[in-house]
Amino acid sequence: MTRTFFVGGNWKCNSTVKSITELCASWKESTDNGAKYSGKPVEIVIAPPSIYAQTAKDALPANFQVSLQDCYSSTGAFTGEIAADMIVDMGIPWVITGHSERRTIFKETDEVVATKTAYAISKGLSVIACIGELLEEREAGKTLEVNERQLSAIAATVTDWSKVVIAYEPVWAIGTGKVATPEQAQEVHAALRAWLSTNVNPEVAESTRIIYGGSVKPANANELAGQADIDGFLVGGASLKPDFISVIDSYA
């Protein structure tokens, strides 16, 4: 089967109303003026800071969807949190869970990520579920062990795989400019797909998008996109720039 190419942009804790308005206007101009991807089957999802979700939703090109960058797994007395229920209520279809910055800075465990992922799906959201190893884990030869452990925790709670995109984001490549080589990324993506085939089922393995994140730029996107098991990207820094469109065009 053909997996629809997926390009996510994670703006993290960046942007202003002005910068969002200007950036989205530049993307609209590129899209209207014949970007290579125009008319091609690609799913594009932008994750602004939560406070700017509606600003982004109003400013983005019509074919761009909006995601939040995290969610909580309940409504109620949880000051500061945003429940998945509220994301749905606001008409936002996506949420990111398990980003490495949630795991390392905010101490989210595999179990917390799994609970959030399951709750978000149960409320009708689609989820970009993130996994990835630390540099020291890779250097210790534990790359596949770590990623399969993190995937296993998520998989244990997923009730609808059609709602899941898996984002492999090696932590040592995030924000560092040290992008994984196509071979490094393909090796892990293929292993994750094999894990899904064995531990969930072959149909899920074949249909689930596994996307790469970690210093993706227009200059390296094409080679990565050409790998058999890389179904797209989750882009940080480069998704805050006008030439993010070139990353989307990388598969076209």
Ligand SMILES: O=C(COP(=O)(O)O)NO
């Ligand atoms: O965290 C990332 C990747 O960030 P960069 O592209 O800036 O490495 N995606 O969620």
